[in-house]
Amino acid sequence: MTHWMTTILNETYPFALPALDYAYDALESNIDTATMTLHHTKHHQTYVTQLNKGLEAHPEFQQKTLEWLVKNWETLPASLKTIVKNHGGGHLNHALFWKMLSPKPQQPSSALEAQLKKDFGSLEQFTTTFNAAATSVFGSGWAWLCVKNSTLVVVGTANQENPLTQDLLPILGLDVWEHAYYLKYQNRRLDYITAFWNVINWQHVEELLLLAQQTKN
Numbered sequence: 001m002t003h004w005m006t007t008i009l010n011e012t013y014p015f016a017l018p019a020l021d022y023a024y025d026a027l028e029s030n031i032d033t034a035t036m037t038l039h040h041t042k043h044h045q046t047y048v049t050q051l052n053k054g055l056e057a058h059p060e061f062q063q064k065t066l067e068w069l070v071k072n073w074e075t076l077p078a079s080l081k082t083i084v085k086n087h088g089g090g091h092l093n094h095a096l097f098w099k100m101l102s103p104k105p106q107q108p109s110s111a112l113e114a115q116l117k118k119d120f121g122s123l124e125q126f127t128t129t130f131n132a133a134a135t136s137v138f139g140s141g142w143a144w145l146c147v148k149n150s151t152l153v154v155v156g157t158a159n160q161e162n163p164l165t166q167d168l169l170p171i172l173g174l175d176v177w178e179h180a181y182y183l184k185y186q187n188r189r190l191d192y193i194t195a196f197w198n199v200i201n202w203q204h205v206e207e208l209l210l211l212a213q214q215t216k217n
């Protein structure tokens with residue numbers, strides 16, 4: 001069976017807003033209903049709409065996969081490159097992000113925990129490193145846990161850049177754009193980051209780690 005991440009990466013024009021696996025109010029009180037609703041139906045939808053609009057005018061790129069577009073945006077014609085960078089990246093990042101969240105409380109499996117301990121020293125050190133990356137993104141961006149040559153690394157990216165552009169495979173991501181938390185947390189980004197740890201879909205993170213190991217990223 002094809003993994004969902006592979007499916008997303010292999011999508012081509014016309015792109016569509018993926019449905020969530022849970023209700024808009026399912027992540028209360030960590031991520032509020034109004035934020036989830038707006039974030040999915042307005043922000044993510046806009047990335048999809050603008051990406052499709054850009055490609056509408058460029059039939060020669062309509063067969064390219066989302067992965068190819070995101071990785072190769074710099075080579076695209078001037079009238080398309082910024083659209084793909086911002087809205088292609090935005091569509092991919094959000095499609096990944098929704099799957100990384102879950103209303104079902106869970107912990108990393110012992111195998112994943114062992115890998116995190118190997119690469120960060122301890123679970124606490126991993127959490128500290130990830131929180132520091134998420135806190136220090138200036139303005140809009142993301143914090144990611146990624147796989148690079150079988151090792152886990154934490155990186156921050158600006159705006160809608162995806163780690164794939166740095167040859168890193170993301171297995172956990174956190175949207176730290178203000179639209180992701182401002183309604184509930186206002187300027188308190190750290191409170192939002194802290195709440196995020198309560199709604200991580202660790203089962204999915206582990207599936208992505210296995211996928212990365214299989215594809216030898």
Ligand code: MN3
Nearest residue numbers: 043175177180
């Ligand atoms: Mn967002």
